[in-house]
Amino acid sequence: MPNIYDSAYELEKAIRESEEFKSLKLAYETVMNNPSAKQMFEDFRDTQMNLQEKQMQGLDITEEELEKARAVVEAVQEHQDISKLMEEEQRLNLAINDISRIITKPLEELYGTTDETN
Amino acid sequence: MPNIYDSAYELEKAIRESEEFKSLKLAYETVMNNPSAKQMFEDFRDTQMNLQEKQMQGLDITEEELEKARAVVEAVQEHQDISKLMEEEQRLNLAINDISRIITKPLEELYGTTDETN
Numbered sequence: 682m683p684n685i686y687d688s689a690y691e692l693e694k695a696i697r698e699s700e701e702f703k704s705l706k707l708a709y710e711t712v713m714n715n716p717s718a719k720q721m722f723e724d725f726r727d728t729q730m731n732l733q734e735k736q737m738q739g740l741d742i743t744e745e746e747l748e749k750a751r752a753v754v755e756a757v758q759e760h761q762d763i764s765k766l767m768e769e770e771q772r773l774n775l776a777i778n779d780i781s782r783i784i785t786k787p788l789e790e791l792y793g794t795t796d797e798t799n
Numbered sequence: 800m801p802n803i804y805d806s807a808y809e810l811e812k813a814i815r816e817s818e819e820f821k822s823l824k825l826a827y828e829t830v831m832n833n834p835s836a837k838q839m840f841e842d843f844r845d846t847q848m849n850l851q852e853k854q855m856q857g858l859d860i861t862e863e864e865l866e867k868a869r870a871v872v873e874a875v876q877e878h879q880d881i882s883k884l885m886e887e888e889q890r891l892n893l894a895i896n897d898i899s900r901i902i903t904k905p906l907e908e909l910y911g912t913t914d915e916t917n
């Protein structure tokens with residue numbers, strides 16, 4: 682039986698060599714190598730992060746901020762390379778979520794089963 | 800090259816068959832099969848969860864609640880089987896954190912490297 686770390690490094694290699702990761706890398710580099718696309722993508726990220734922070738701190742979000750956020754989202758959705766990048770990010774995130782569910786199953790079973798039988 | 804899912808399932812199997820997981824399982828079952836230890840462990844969990852929820856909601860924690868929490872922590876620390884269980888939980892958590900760091904490395908490199916070169 683391979684140990685935990687050997688298996689984790691193998692999974693890391695599988696992720697790195699997966700079609701999903703390679704497509705994401707290509708999409709990311711395409712955006713990063715285009716200065717205006719890069720700027721737009723970073724504005725989008727910053728805007729999202731600011732809104733999230735405000736929400737988490739329970740601060741009010743102004744109508745002006747919402748308008749700005751909507752405009753930035755619209756701009757990135759209409760940008761082919763950026764929307765491709767966001768699509769690829771979502772695709773890899775789904776795979777990572779699946780992986781996370783798979784490897785936490787032993788723990789879930791241990792705690793779950795006990796709850797059921799008591 | 801094995802695909803992501805094959806590798807994830809192999810890692811899951813490695814976790815399930817690891818000494819760390821088997822020790823945790825044994826420690827958990829030892830506590831769960833002893834009604835008074837089980838009750839004490841569940842009180843400890845409930846107390847911790849209540850305090851965390853209050854903190855996250857920004858609610859005040861009373862001196863009485865703190866006293867109760869301290870008493871519960873002291874009780875579980877003095878209980879050999881429960882402190883063993885908590886030790887084993889911490890040990891497996893460390894392994895899971897290592898695994899998580901290993902498998903998110905490709906993504907970290909992708910996003911990290913780009914920041915450096917721009």
Ligand SMILES: [Ca+2]
Binds near residue numbers: 794795796798799831
């Ligand atoms: Ca049980």
Ligand SMILES: [Ca+2]
Binds near residue numbers: 912913916917
């Ligand atoms: Ca770059």
